[in-house]
Amino acid sequence: MENKKDDFVKEEYDEEMEIYGTTFIKEVWYRFRKNRMAMIGAATVIIMVFVAIFAKWISPYDPYAVDLLKQFQPPSSRHILGTDIYGRDMLSRIIYGTRISLIIGLIPTLISMTIGSVLGIVSGYYGGKIDTVIMRIADMVMAFPSLLLAMVVMYTLGASIYNIFIALSIVGWAGTARVVRAQTLSIKEKEFIEAAKAIGVKNSVIMIRHIFPNCMAPLLVLLTMGIPEAIMSEASLSFLGVGAQPPTPSWGLMISNGKEYLFSAPWVAISPGFAILIVVLAFNFLGDGLRDALDPYMKQ
């Protein structure tokens, strides 16, 4: 009897969510579509993803192929963006670099957001001592200039791409935790949470099924804003020599290698920077657009 009643409530609830969900997404899409810059950003991001996936077929040369006879060739019809100190084709390296940048943008951001969401929801939902402890640790992490903390972590772990994942995850979770906590605090006072508690739903289920979905909107915005930040951090770490190691075609590393020859072969340092600029701009436009499109609901 109990179960049956529960199922009935659940079904009706799901149904309502579905209708609500489709109209919500439709509405967001409608507002998003009208924002020209956001659409340009989204299109650029999609193109970047394609470039990353099909790098092997798009790039004209092997990005690792060393040809010392072709050292520092200026941009020409054969090497559109010229070649670097080892005669490697810059365009191919930049194309392969898209892979690294997107992976570095996405994975650490997802990891740090997962950690941040769990801690944020737990912190906001339970309050009290757990809340104090988690938030004070978040305060400490946020007091560090993020690049500095990432540098310290990279010093400890050693410079490599995988350690960048860890470093950026450690740096990034605190911001998400704060946002999710604030969102949780306002949601847990709502009537539907009270109703869920009244019919005896477990705390863990309330947090996962009822509170977390309501944090999705700000999380989506945080994700699109976090990706360019992570890309920028990776580039900075690699530029300083504590990130990706040669011969990885990381954009930051390529700029770092090129800076020694800035005056004799400026294309080596300059061209990867445009790639970073385009990706970061695209994600920022996308994030801005998403935030504006989702905003009316976030304000409620």
Add this chain to the structure above:
Amino acid sequence: MGKYIFKRILISIPIIIGITIITFYLLNVVPGDPVVLMMKEHISPDVLERVKNEMHLNDPVYIRYFKFMGDLLHGNLGRSYKLNRNVTDLLLEAFPNTVVLSIAAIIIAWGIGIPAGIISAIKQYSFIDNFFMGFTLLGVSMPIFWSALIMQYIFGLKLNLLPISGFSGPQYVILPAIVLGWSSAASIARLTRSSLLEVIRTDYIRTARAKGLKERQVVFYHALKNAMLPVVTVMAIQVAGLLSGAVITESVFGIPGIGRVCVNAIQNRDMPLLQGSVIFTVGLVIIGNLVADIAYSYLDPRIRYD
């Protein structure tokens, strides 16, 4: 007010302690023996043991931490492995350079950011608004080290106007300050714009307009005062941002500041120097936050009751 300041200072103490713990533990669990690193591999085991004992490296980490904290309270941050000099001295030598660079960058950031934000807000959606917003967006989206290289290339090499590296006169500050200030200018301009736009729509501004004040008076005497409140808080974030940016800017332009000390310490695996410079920098950030919070609560008394 005094009570609030006192409370605010009290809150930052556990954070400072927490930061020393995080930094100390992160840097002291590093694999690899610093003594071996210092003296290379050919070192006899006896000497190794003796030096390690002298440096208290055989003690448990928590005891080393308390010893480190004790020294820290006396202003002693240990000795650099590589340079064999007092870390505090090295940092105090580098600090004035970072301060000069940061102040110059702040002047540029505020000098460009605030007027750009005000003009953009007054002439919303005009060409000049789009231009400023595009220009500032470029500032936040460019990696600092890349814009630094481009500046070096254009002003140092092509136009031959300014020196590109070193720190021995006022002309050496200009390029790094522009590079560092540009990204902060962007956030200030955007914030000034959005904040001013919000204030301009409020009732008291409509009243000011209704009683026939000139537009200039409305904007500068009435709107701007309230609009600048959130801009003041950004100061705090900027201290952190500037010091992060200084790490990169200083290494590109060869400025012997705290940021460069930090990068060199990492490259030389000089743990005490890195530890000292990190704690020093984070300490500055916390003081910056504190000052901004207090300034904000002074300007806007409502905030104290939150």
